[in-house]
Amino acid sequence: MDAHNAHRPQTGPTGTPGPTLATDIPVEGMHCASCAGRVEKAIRAVPGVADAAVNIATHRATVRFEEASALPLAMPAVITAIQSTGFKPVLEERRFAVTGLHCASCVGRTEKALLAVPGVAAASVNLAAGTASVSTTPATPQSALDAAVTAAGFGTLALESTAGKPAPDLDALRRAETAALGRDVALAALLTLPLFIVEMGGHLFPTFHHALAGLVGNTPLRIGEFVLATLVLALPGRGILMLGLKSLLRRAPEMNALVLLGAGSAWLYSTIATFLPGLLPEGRADIYFEAAAVIVTLILAGRYLEARARGRAGDAIRKLAGLAPKTARLRRDGAEIDVGIETVRPGDIVLIRPGERIPVDGTVIEGRSHVDEAMVTGEPMPTEKTPESPVLAGTVNGTGSFAFEATKVGADTLLAQIVRLVETAQGAKLPIQALVDRITARFVPAVMMAALVTLVAWLVLDPAAGLGGALVNAVAVLIIACPCAMGLATPTSIMVATGRAAELGILFRKGDALQRLRDVDVIAFDKTGTLTEGRPELTDLWTVPGYDRASVLALAASLESASEHPVGAAIVAAAKAEGLALSPASNVTTEPGAGITGTVEGHQLRVGTARGLEAHGIDLSSVALQAEGLAGAGRAPLFIALDGQLAAIGAVADRIKPTTPAALAALRHAGVRLAMITGDNPQTAARIAADLQIEHVVAGVLPGGKVDALKELRAKLGGDGRPSNGRGGRIAFVGDGINDAPALAAADVGIALGTGTDIAIESADVVLMAGDLTAVVRALKLSRATIRNIWENLFWAFAYNVGLIPVAAGALYPVTGTLLSPMLAAGAMALSSAFVVGNALRLRSFGTGNDEMGA
Known part of the structure; x- marks a missing residue:
């Protein structure tokens, strides 16, 4: 029996059977019966849950719900309940x-x-x-x-x-839908224009009406208007009216229902007035065929303009998806052949000529050139490519030629991953959308009620206007209040912003990060590879008496050759620069934040920080002054111990990235407070922080301690959820290494440099494809510009409805004699949607020299 579609009969408290819906939820981390019991107890406590059974063998929880109506609230609560027990539901x-x-x-x-x-x-x-x-x-x-x-x-x-x-091909489907809407608009306009000329011309110029009536006759004229209006509703307007009818039959009215009720009421009243005038009070047999036809025409026109604008909102993602070429030139069996991109496999040798676009990810094996990677990373300057350099799909080669080995193809390329990330972010909902959802869920029924009240009020308060006049005002209320603009206000801005961000090399892996980043008022940075180049150089090395400098450096480099740490790379590079021979290392062990140990040429060797060596009983007092001087100069001291004795003290220095000072200055100007969290010794960290004007420094912390450091910063700087700088007091962390992953996950917004490690990127909310910290500034400004754009959209969408519904109902009539025609209401409704989408499209110009739209 399919647990997910089963309506299992259960006996209720009264003994009568009732349907119960059931589902199975895989749960990770359970080890024993007590684990299962804890999960069962938590699930059963959720309102709406009839029963729960956890099978420890299959690691599944079978949950039965009391009724279908309980599911929308109970199922999320069940997931939360499982998580609260310390286990992980698999979704x-x-x-x-x-x-x-x-x-x-x-x-x-x-x-x-x-x-x-x-x-x-x-x-x-x-x-x-x-x-x-x-x-x-x-x-x-x-x-x-x-x-x-x-x-x-x-x-x-x-x-x-x-x-x-x-x-x-969704793009093709949307283009076809837009083209079909265009044809409907053209047909509707063609049929509506004669109606509009006859009726409006007659209202504006009575002599025109009398001449036309005398030439054709009133009855044939009305029948002709009936035919034209009916054709408009039955042909181009049929889709709208059928959708509206279905929603009414389902008792779930939406905007199509409002159009159906509005245009349908005007058409029905006019049809009765034309063919059965005796059913209406004396003198009330007026016709409103033109109102019904114009309403449908303007609604269609508005949807057509909206569809075109929404298509433009997705331009960025389409551009990204279209960057990869359709073919690739491969070297196979000594010959060069052109193949379709879908046939390229990892390991293939791909040949790139000047000016060509690179088809897949890979590693250069021969040749050299410069490649423009701006379309993927946002980096404006071409990057030099030599053997062993990585290349990315979608980037453009310069004037050189090279060959590379394909490493990732198809959906595995970085470009394809970027497209998926952007699509996911575009489909996300921001927290601000919850407010809109609560309002719009009740909006259409409220409008229908307002239209009914308007109809009754006019019949009671102004009997002279008659049923026709009251109906026209009620129809105007129905049409003016279509909630298209409200529904488009948030998602259109998100689509445009995330697409533009991707073009700038900024990926919002989680859609809600777009809003949370706006609220950040403290940004903490890792140092190595984030504020600095991440490529330390060995600047100093002094041996203690009794040790030979070259021998100690060769041993240390031999040990560090087994490490991927930047400091180790600096030691290896220094040894190679001096022509020293390296030996194999064994029993190598790394201690994050402390150093590395191992055996080289029979010697027990330890290279690391003062904390790492002192923890193993090595006395460093003899070089304390040198260490203090190096740290004070902004260099990170390192120590080398041989067979349990201190052999040498050295230092590495990591240059600050050229763009870092300007980026931090821009963040300070934007009202953000800056901090640095690093594993370096406090003196070195303090010197770099002083150079960069970073006020808050937490130094000498192990990788796990960065999470605690974030908590301390929250408490110290007010970033604990309380209002701060008017933006909620959130804290962001920017890093690039494996040891940054816990902090990236723990921060309110984790920002990873795309030049860093995969695990850091996977832990982040925002990924900067380039290693340039100016991207942090752009991401912050884009976030602020987007949320401001959304609020502008929501303001105008709500103001439009709040302001014009009373006008449509006739609130101004006693004072100014002003009434809002249903035709004008339809036009205003269409323009409101077009305005919201057009305002969102302004975000496409972000970062094009207009000061980021004033962000």
């Missing part, structure tokens, strides 16, 4: 396209339908991107998600190839 993220979305209420209905599927813990639908992101248990069938979306009135499309079926 997977799925992303697919949703077709037919038109407004915020469509989004809300789709999310509600997905959350009602057993096994779904979270669901987020993005109106601008037309995608759904669902967090669900692995065994939840995709067919159940598809069925839920279909039942809500929409369609689904897979975003990746499945079961031999190619992934749909």
Whole structure:
């Protein structure tokens, strides 16, 4: 029996059977029966859960819910309950396209339908991107998600190839949809124009109306208007009206329902006035065919403009996806052949000529050139490529030629990973969207009620206006209040901003980081490789009496050759520069933040920090003054011990990146407080901090201590969630190494340099593809510009509805005699959506010399 679709009959408290929905959740980390019992107890305590059983053998929790309506709240609560016990529920993220979305209420209905599927813990639908992101248990069938979306009135499309079926070309589908909307607009305008001329011309110029009536006759004229208006509603407007009807039948009205009720009411009243005037009060047989036709035409025109603008919002991701060439030139069996990019495999030798775009990731094996990597990393200057240099798909070769070995192809290339990250970020919801969702969920029913109140009020307060006049005002309320603009306000800005960020070499791995980064008022930096070049050089080496400098350096370099630490690389480079021969090392052990030990040529060797050597009982008092002097000069002291005795003291220096001072100055100017957290000794850290004007320094910490250092900084600098600088007091951490991963994960916003290690990047919320800290400034400014743009959109979207609904209802009529025509209401509604999307598109120009839009 499929646990995810099963409605299991259970006996309730009264003895009557009732349906219970069940789902299985894999749980990691359980080891014994007490673990299972703890998880069971936590799940059963969740409201809406009927029962829970945990199988320790299969590591699965079977959860039964009381009723389907409990799922949207109970399932997320179950996941939280499992996590609270210290174990990890196994969920997977799925992303697919949703077709037919038109407004915020469509989004809300789709999310509600997905959350009602057993096994779904979270669901987020993005109106601008037309995608759904669902967090669900692995065994939840995709067919159940598809069925839920279909039942809500929409369609689904897979975003990746499945079961031999190619992934749909969403861009092509959207272009086709936009073209179809364009044809509908053209047809609707063609049919509506005569109606508009006849009615508006008659209102503006009575002689025109009388002449036309005398020439054609009133009845034929009305019948002609009926035919034209009916064609508009039945042909180009049919899709809107059918969607509206379906939503009403499902008792889940949305914006199409508002159009149906508005245009349909005007058409029905006019049809009765034309063919059955006797059913209406004397003198009230007016017609409003032109209002019904113009409403539908303007709604279609607004959707067409919106579809075109939304297409432009995704330009950045399409540009990124199109960077990789379609073919590659390979060297196979001594011959050069051109093949399709999909046939390239790791290990193939790819040949690159001047000016060509690189098709896959790889490592140069022969030749040299300069490659423009700006489209991937954001670095403006071409990068020199020599043998053993990495190359990236989508980047452009300069004037040289080279060959490289393919290492990553297809979906594994960095370019493909960037595209996936951006698509994921574009589909995310910011915390600010929760407010919009709560409002729009109740908005359409409230508008329908407002329209009904308007109709009744006009009938009661102004009987002279009659049913026709009251209906026109009620229709205006229905049309003016379509919540398109509200639904587009947030996701369109996110789409444009994340796409533009990717073009600048800034990847928001988690969508909500776009908002959280705006709230940061403290940024802490790692030192080595972040503030500095990350390539230390051995500047000093003195031996204690009785030891030969060259011998000690050769031994230390031999040991460090087994290490990947930058300090070790500096020692090895110094030994090679002096022509010293290296020996093999054995029993090598590294101690993060302390040093490295091992055996070389029969000697027990230890190279590391003062803390690392003193912890093993090695006396450093004889070189304390030298160490203090080196640290005071901004150099990091290191010590070499041979067979348990101090043999030498040296120092390495890591140059500050040329762009670091300007980047930190820009952050200070933006109102951000700066800190440095490093494993270096306090004196060296203090000297570098003084040079860079960093006020807060935490030095001499081990990798695990960086998390504690972040907590201390939060308490010290006010970044503990309390309002600070008006932006919430969050703290960000910027780093690039393996030892930075815990701090990146613990910070409110973790920012990793893309030049760093994979584990650091995976722990971060934001990834800077280049090692330039000016990207931190740009990321912060883009975050602030985006959130400001969203607030502008929301302000105008809400102000438009709050301000014009009363006008449409006739609130100004007693004072100024002003009424809002349904046609004008439809035009204003269309313009509001176009304005919101157009405002979001301004973010595409971020970083193009306009001072980051004033961020």
